[in-house]
Amino acid sequence: MRIAFKEWSVVxxxxxxxxxxxxLRKGGISEGRGGFRMEHDRFFLFPTGFHQQRESVLPTAQxxxxxxxxxxxxxxxxxxxxxxxxxxxxxxxxxGAAERLRGQHIWRDEVIAQRFDWGRSKSIFAVALRVLRLPxxxxxxxxxxxxxxxxxxxxxxxxxxxxxxxxxxDEIFQGKLDRFHAALGQAQS
Numbered sequence: 001m002r003i004a005f006k007e008w009s010v011v012x013x014x015x016x017x018x019x020x021x022x023x024l025r026k027g028g029i030s031e032g033r034g035g036f037r038m039e040h041d042r043f044f045l046f047p048t049g050f051h052q053q054r055e056s057v058l059p060t061a062q063x064x065x066x067x068x069x070x071x072x073x074x075x076x077x078x079x080x081x082x083x084x085x086x087x088x089x090x091x092x093x094x095x096g097a098a099e100r101l102r103g104q105h106i107w108r109d110e111v112i113a114q115r116f117d118w119g120r121s122k123s124i125f126a127v128a129l130r131v132l133r134l135p136x137x138x139x140x141x142x143x144x145x146x147x148x149x150x151x152x153x154x155x156x157x158x159x160x161x162x163x164x165x166x167x168x169x170d171e172i173f174q175g176k177l178d179r180f181h182a183a184l185g186q187a188q189s
Contacts, residue, residue, distance in 0.1 A: 003044070004153050009048060044083045045083065046146070
């Protein structure tokens with residue numbers, strides 16, 4: 001597997017610790033007029049500091065922000081620790097629906113509202129992920145093709161996910177997924 005999804009390092013940390021299973025995405029400038037699409041069902045989580053802002057996350061997450069920034073890899077290195085599988089994906093065209101996900105992620109309310117309102121379409125994608133920890137952290141040299149304001153990147157090399165383990169037990173994950181569906185008014189599985 002080579003496909004990776006770029007997300008703020010502090011969010012990848014929260015996903016990897018099982019604190020949240022949710023990403024909220026509008027899309028990057030490089031994704032053009034069509035905006036963001038959930039192009040892949042399985043991918044690596046690519047932690048980035050691009051556009052990451054400490055004040056955009058909740059105060060409890062700001063402490064993790066500080067520690068992840070201090071313990072990050074050397075400049076020019078990307079550290080891949082997790083892969084993910086999409087469990088549910090929904091394009092939300094009502095800000096109220098996104099607001100009902102409060103408590104399931106570390107972003108501040110005003111950041112979600114700004115992302116929702118950005119661009120021509122007033123919407124945001126809510127994606128629930130089953131996150132798996134790789135048996136070994138992989139450090140890759142940063143390449144120019146990984147840069148920029150885009151969600152998806154193709155890694156220069158295949159990485160093995162054979163022995164990756166879920167960060168949450170099935171029961172805990174299902175509870176979080178049920179909460180995600182309930183917040184969006186969907187039937188729970």
